[in-house]
Amino acid sequence: MKRTPYYAVIFTSIQRQAIQGYSEMSIKMNTLAEQMPGYLGMDNARSAVGITVSYWESLEAIKHWKQQADHRLAQKRGREDWYSWYNVKICKVEHEYEFNSTKRT
Incomplete structure (x- = not known):
């Protein structure tokens, strides 16, 4: 869990059909982001909308x-x-919590 408050950048996108070079650039951007001061992590999901x-x-x-x-x-x-489309939202995270059925305390 990250120490709050922190910021989340939410990038929502729809890809075009031809996406040559995208996977390579995605890997490079993830690696670069990890090296940036202030970076805390990333989550992503890809289907019709990424x-x-x-x-x-x-x-x-x-x-x-x-x-x-x-x-x-x-x-x-x-x-x-x-x-073909994307949207960026920047949000301040004041609080977070999670559930994980595999963790026992």
Whole structure:
């Protein structure tokens, strides 16, 4: 569990049919994000609509990630080649909890 509060960037997208190079860029972006100061983790799901949620310590950390040179290239490729639509939401997480039936205390 992450220490609250923190920020979540929710990226929801619909991919185009031809997505050459997407998997490689996705792996690269995940690796780069992990190296950014303030990065806390990521969850994602892909089907007809893709959802990726990345977690950050601050709005400043999110700003630095958005401006990172390779990430800017990935954003450009996304608009030109990979996505027919996307939406980004930035949310402040005040509280979180989870249930896990496999953990016993």
